[in-house]
Amino acid sequence: MSVSSHHRQVESRLADSGVRYTPGRRAVVDVLGSAEGPLGAAEIHERLHGRVPLSSVYRTLAVLEEAGVLIPHFAQKGLTRYELAEWLRGHHHHLVCIGCGGVEDVTLPDPLEAEMDRIVKSIGKLTEFSATSHSLEIEGRCARCDG
Numbered sequence: 001m002s003v004s005s006h007h008r009q010v011e012s013r014l015a016d017s018g019v020r021y022t023p024g025r026r027a028v029v030d031v032l033g034s035a036e037g038p039l040g041a042a043e044i045h046e047r048l049h050g051r052v053p054l055s056s057v058y059r060t061l062a063v064l065e066e067a068g069v070l071i072p073h074f075a076q077k078g079l080t081r082y083e084l085a086e087w088l089r090g091h092h093h094h095l096v097c098i099g100c101g102g103v104e105d106v107t108l109p110d111p112l113e114a115e116m117d118r119i120v121k122s123i124g125k126l127t128e129f130s131a132t133s134h135s136l137e138i139e140g141r142c143a144r145c146d147g
């Protein structure tokens, strides 16, 4: 999905809650829309090259999470990262590197995703838990840390 279509969707979602889509908020959505995975406030700030002060990045993240535009991702070491919610970014999973702590998005090809669905449904049956969604976290070492 293109970044400009993200902007239209985010703008109308924010308008529903009476929140203005300011240039600073657009800039944060731009960074997250082109990121390879969830990012923390400091990482977003860095990618904005100082165009948006860190304190305002934090406020923007809170506002966008409240509006359901962003969701938090809690990694090890207590760092909270954010990414566009699945209704914007599409369904995907995460590769978590135990070396550098990086988190990368991965979208599975349809046959694999269908297999995941079957596994999740089977787990639901075993546990009498009615699963409505799932997200896989795969831990390991990224190509950089494995080299």
Ligand SMILES: [Zn+2]
Pocket: 097, 098, 099, 100, 101, 102, 141, 142, 143, 144, 145
């Ligand atoms: Zn790594």
Ligand SMILES: [Zn+2]
Pocket: 037, 038, 083, 092, 093, 094, 104, 105, 106
């Ligand atoms: Zn993700």
